[in-house]
Amino acid sequence: NAGVTQTPKFRVLKTGQSMTLLCAQDMNHEYMYWYRQDPGMGLRLIHYSVGEGTTAKGEVPDGYNVSRLKKQNFLLGLESAAPSQTSVYFCASSYWLGAGPYEQYFGPGTRLTVT
Amino acid sequence: DQQVKQNSPSLSVQEGRISILNCDYTNSMFDYFLWYKKYPAEGPTFLISISSIKDKNEDGRFTVFLNKSAKHLSLHIVPSQPGDSAVYFCAATTFGSSNTGKLIFGQGTTLQVKP
Numbered sequence: 001n002a003g004v005t006q007t008p009k010f011r012v013l014k015t016g017q018s019m020t021l022l023c024a025q026d027m028n029h030e031y032m033y034w035y036r037q038d039p040g041m042g043l044r045l046i047h048y049s050v051g052e053g054t055t056a057k058g059e060v061p062d063g064y065n066v067s068r069l070k071k072q073n074f075l076l077g078l079e080s081a082a083p084s085q086t087s088v089y090f091c092a093s094s095y096w097l098g099a100g101p102y103e104q105y106f107g108p109g110t111r112l113t114v115t
Numbered sequence: 116d117q118q119v120k121q122n123s124p125s126l127s128v129q130e131g132r133i134s135i136l137n138c139d140y141t142n143s144m145f146d147y148f149l150w151y152k153k154y155p156a157e158g159p160t161f162l163i164s165i166s167s168i169k170d171k172n173e174d175g176r177f178t179v180f181l182n183k184s185a186k187h188l189s190l191h192i193v194p195s196q197p198g199d200s201a202v203y204f205c206a207a208t209t210f211g212s213s214n215t216g217k218l219i220f221g222q223g224t225t226l227q228v229k230p
Contacts, residue, residue: 004158031215031216033216033217033218035220040124040222041222042119042121042204042220042221042222042223043159043204043218043220044220045217045218048215048216048217050215050216056215058217090158090159092158094216103149103161103164104161104216104218105161106151106158106159106160107158108156108157108158109156109157109158
């Protein structure tokens, strides 16, 4: 099992460019999440999905879009990158256990710099 | 408004001694708490969790204590080892049938264990 994988690992964008970050999981998890990590801020939820074909906004969704066309993949898009989106992006997934989702499994992260 | 706070950005302890990492929360609806550990250039990995129906949970060298009245939890590592040097994140959620699994993270505490 590869677990949660993220593509690419690093990327440098110019302001106004667009890109898509890909997250894939092979654990058959229902739930998937996108976070960003900034110094002194911890991890903040951008968007999440509770199943194939569903998406919802998290704490900091502005400037990002997501899609979950297949259960195993969760895509994060930046339509017009801004320097404020320079961050490390983590994808996570989790399964349902009893009364709710259990702990989340994280990917290795994508370091994005917007100049 | 930071609902989960880790007020100590860093902690340094000697190998073999106890490490105590603290976390405070403000939302009384939180009923499930998790600790994640993160090494540089890697994604966070789940360490230990506790439900609000308990006040202690132990797993090997790691113990989490929950004080609901004070809205405070702590992670004890005994004995501390150099390999424990990492960033530790506290996270909280509401565990129930309508739970989407969204986690609210603290800012993180960097633990350094000196040989």
